[in-house]
Amino acid sequence: MNPSERIDQLIAGITDWRGKTFASVRAAILSADPEIIEEWKWMGSPVWSRDGLIAVANAHKGKVKLTFAYGASIPDPDKLFNAGFEGNARRAIDFFEGDKVDKRALKNLVRAAIEYNQSKLKKKAAAAAQVKARKSKRT
Numbered sequence: 001m002n003p004s005e006r007i008d009q010l011i012a013g014i015t016d017w018r019g020k021t022f023a024s025v026r027a028a029i030l031s032a033d034p035e036i037i038e039e040w041k042w043m044g045s046p047v048w049s050r051d052g053l054i055a056v057a058n059a060h061k062g063k064v065k066l067t068f069a070y071g072a073s074i075p076d077p078d079k080l081f082n083a084g085f086e087g088n089a090r091r092a093i094d095f096f097e098g099d100k101v102d103k104r105a106l107k108n109l110v111r112a113a114i115e116y117n118q119s120k121l122k123k124k125a126a127a128a129a130q131v132k133a134r135k136s137k138r139t
Contacts, residue, residue, distance in 0.1 A: 003040040010046065010059075018059045021095045025057060025066055028103040032110035052117035054110060067092040074112040078105035 001009070011023050029048050030036055036054065039047040048054045053069040068074065071081055071091025080102065084092035095101065 003046075004038045006040045007038055007046045010044075014059050017097050018064050021064045021099070021101065022057065022059055024101040024103070025064060025095065025106065028101060028106040029055065029110050031103070032107040033114055036110075036114075048110075050114045050117065051121055054113045054117070062096065064095040065092055066095070068109070068113055070113065070116050074109065074116050076109060076112075078102065078108065080105055080109055 007026065011019050011026070013019075014022060026046070030038075033050055036048050036050045039049060041047045042056070045056050045058055047056045055066055055068045057064065057066045059065075065083070067084060068081075068091050070089055071084065072087065072089050076091070080093050081091040083094045084090050093106075
């Protein structure tokens, strides 16, 4: 079973409001960018990535939690983050019963996470190029 099928199975097994919320969150994430990859990590957690980790989601008792790996480093103009402020890197959105998923704002947050991941890759590539250039000057 591939990761997307496992996520389908997970969501289908959540028969209360959390399943619908989880499905809505997933749909918003996937619609943000066609190159997003769904993964299944950490003994049963749905993960989304593109050029690095974007977010992980889990259904907990009484909430659906969506945690952004580098949430502290990305803009959140719509103030979606409502949890995880104690950490230096991660930020989370806790969805409770009755909460509506703001798909537009969530897609913007996902796109900001992708931009952050891509900027990290560019910095790594530039640093590697500098090291290579220094080495070639020595020889």
